[in-house]
Amino acid sequence: MTARIASDSFAPYDDRTQPARRIAGYPNTQFRTPAQPPVERLVSAADLSGPVFAPARAEEADLAVVAPGRTRAMGQLIHLSGRVLDEYGQPLPGVLMEVWQCNAAGKYIHHNDPSPVPVDPNFVGVGRVTTDAEGRYRLRTVKPGGYAVPEHSFPGTQKNWWRPPHIHFSLLGPATASRLITQMFFPGEPLNRLDLILNAIPDESARAQLTARFTPELNTDDGALGFVHDFVLRGRLATPAA
């Protein structure tokens, strides 16, 4: 096998399994999406390599407690676990996962969140975890609330656009071409059907891929519900069998 840098080293993203760039009812997608066609991409040394980070500390994977000895956050405790894989099912170790979310009532600890929803003094909603040798990760947190998006309505209505409960993930994987920022949704949420962002992805199975699986066998004695969620990063084209 010879390593090579070629224009086919990464499969391009498929627009059916990725979100539309412009979304009616979400003005920033109109103002910030380039109008010119994208330039053909020469897969470069920069695309095929990526930074290596020091592993996250164990306590960063527990969003439910802000500091040792403090009361845990309000809301339904959850354990979330799963794997980070490439497109061909290979586990990816050493992926730095950055996690952020609102509290159980739907409030972010962020200067950009103007909503009157109360903060929880025992919740910040920011964490990190690094995948282990088998590509596995594990987090503890509380289930985030849904929230009304300020000054945004569902198209053609006067009704607020509500975001369903979701958790944000930023994944820094083996190469910059596999960089991923995404959101994870919860099964059975009535707001999922209405969300302008989730439904910007045309392919139903790609939307399902963003939804965690409730897995009661993984419920834990600390009073947490078990959810499983895997992430798939774009990987180099598989080497043909020799």
Place this chain on the structure above:
Amino acid sequence: MSQRTPPTAHITTGPFFPARFIRDEEADLTRGGRAAGTALALSGRIRDAEGTPCVCAVLELWQADAGGRYGLWGRTWTDKDGAYGFRTIKPGATEGRAPYIQVSLHASGLMRPLVTVLFFPDEPRNESDPQLRLVPPARRPLLIAKPQGEGALRFDMALGGANETPFLAD
């Protein structure tokens, strides 16, 4: 070939990317003394199609060191004026390429990240760079940073409008 699963869909960072993830030292790609080379201050502003500053847009840089070896990463975000700043060095050239810095942008309203390439002024290898040659000639100057006095470069980005920055296909 093994069974392929499509990559997880990208979704916008939204407006709440945590300030805790923006660490001052990561705006310095030379941190830890890892990078030999002449220090370079790189700054610019990011505007949307209406000319409005993009606030809290997350920028990630990835480049080679002065010897052409990959390993310098940095991240910051834009302030209330859409302005950002990094400290770095000019990378060495890699095979067949002009020196360049990969620039990735994540922001509220960007459903998928935007990726582009910054080139250096007064660099004779730009003429033959195969990526820059894929950019329509009239738009190539938009990817070449502008000198801002000794040891400083400016790289503004526009997400729309007359001087829209060329971004690469994903």
